[in-house]
Amino acid sequence: MPSAVPKQIPLPKWQRPEKTAVDLPWANIAIIDLSTFDQPGGKEKLAEDLRDAVHNTGFFSVIGTGFTEEEIQRQYDIAQAFYDLPLEERDRPGLRCDFGKGNYFGYRAANEKKIMGTDVLDNVESFNIPKFIPRYADEPFHPFFHQFKEEIEDFSRRSLDLAKKIFTLFSVMLELPEDFFSSRHEYSSPSEDHLRYMIYRPRTLEQDAKVEDTWSRAHTDFGSLTLLWSQNVAGLQLKNPQGEWKYVPPVDNGIICNVGDTLDFWSAGYLKSTTHRVVRPPPDQDHIHRLGIFYFVRPGDDVDIKPAPSPLLKRLGLVAENQEDAQPVRGLEYVRERVKNYHDHTDYANMKGKKFRVGNLVIEDEAA
Numbered sequence: 001m002p003s004a005v006p007k008q009i010p011l012p013k014w015q016r017p018e019k020t021a022v023d024l025p026w027a028n029i030a031i032i033d034l035s036t037f038d039q040p041g042g043k044e045k046l047a048e049d050l051r052d053a054v055h056n057t058g059f060f061s062v063i064g065t066g067f068t069e070e071e072i073q074r075q076y077d078i079a080q081a082f083y084d085l086p087l088e089e090r091d092r093p094g095l096r097c098d099f100g101k102g103n104y105f106g107y108r109a110a111n112e113k114k115i116m117g118t119d120v121l122d123n124v125e126s127f128n129i130p131k132f133i134p135r136y137a138d139e140p141f142h143p144f145f146h147q148f149k150e151e152i153e154d155f156s157r158r159s160l161d162l163a164k165k166i167f168t169l170f171s172v173m174l175e176l177p178e179d180f181f182s183s184r185h186e187y188s189s190p191s192e193d194h195l196r197y198m199i200y201r202p203r204t205l206e207q208d209a210k211v212e213d214t215w216s217r218a219h220t221d222f223g224s225l226t227l228l229w230s231q232n233v234a235g236l237q238l239k240n241p242q243g244e245w246k247y248v249p250p251v252d253n254g255i256i257c258n259v260g261d262t263l264d265f266w267s268a269g270y271l272k273s274t275t276h277r278v279v280r281p282p283p284d285q286d287h288i289h290r291l292g293i294f295y296f297v298r299p300g301d302d303v304d305i306k307p308a309p310s311p312l313l314k315r316l317g318l319v320a321e322n323q324e325d326a327q328p329v330r331g332l333e334y335v336r337e338r339v340k341n342y343h344d345h346t347d348y349a350n351m352k353g354k355k356f357r358v359g360n361l362v363i364e365d366e367a368a
Helices: 044-056 070-081 143-171 205-208 261-266 309-313 331-343
Strands: 030-033 059-061 104-109 124-131 192-199 213-220 225-229 237-240 243-247 255-259 276-279 290-297 353-358 363-364
Touching: 030 255, 044 059, 044 143, 070 104, 070 192, 070 290, 124 143, 143 192, 143 290, 261 331, 261 363, 309 331
Parallel strands: 030 059
Antiparallel strands: 059 255, 104 124, 124 192, 192 290, 213 276, 225 255, 225 290, 237 243, 237 276, 353 363
8 A cells, every 4th residue: 555655845747758669679578466465375376477587587577566656656756856956966075876885875977987998978877865774874865855755765665565575476486485585685674775766868879879879788786676667768678598688668557677696696596687788769769868766675784695495496406405504695795896896997898708706606797
């Protein structure tokens, strides 16, 4: 059920762009209706519906989430109003992400880093808001957002509530206790979770041609699970098991989800952290400032990331009987090192084939 929030401060309405009329190679992703989650046998049925998607593509969409169209519209209104502020208002001193420390909370500016060794600049701008718990009271929180704090906090908390339902399905799938994954992602526990308002600024055809139309280079997500409230501007692509790039389709009233690195590690690769990227939108959308709302779920700071004691994974030979006793890597350690590796430099270079390693965890930095 929607949560009660105080009377809303009026804002201009964000206008959802029309879907593209261009015939694109769309990915076939599963749509999971969570409205049946609490029905008898509902979790088991949903876990089976989800199994093929997370085992093969790592991407799926959920509907029946409990978020109303009005609540989602309101978050887009807040995001759009923030990005309509003058740059000097958005980019206040002391609010930047501290990439040197692997800290992704705060403001990330666009047009400051070169792409793939060219003179073309990165075109993505974002503001990452951590959990609303005492641990993060001193993290960057833009003054503009203070007037909407209760609304944003409500949306943040309910985002993780939704993610925990999905974690339950993963636990059922792997024949683990239902709370195996959700208990490692408690809202009250410090973690690198964040709600993100993000926008891609259009570039010219000539600029994009220099960088192979890349708006966000190929990567896997650093944490456990990503939620993206569906928007209509095409550009997000996943790499399918055949090595083909396919566009992720918008789903009306849906949330696009994808598995991240830590769930891939926990499941010994059974849950796929799929390579994805963002490219220049098709011609009928390439002029649009592509606005997105995300919730990135990270493991608790002190949570061990090591293969789960799953009976299924053991039967499949993916996890040895004693493999869960391996030396762990903690959640905070992994995510902070991954953010530094990815962002603490001046040029988003071509990283194809390069590996990132923390302890015994290894991921390809950018897939070919």
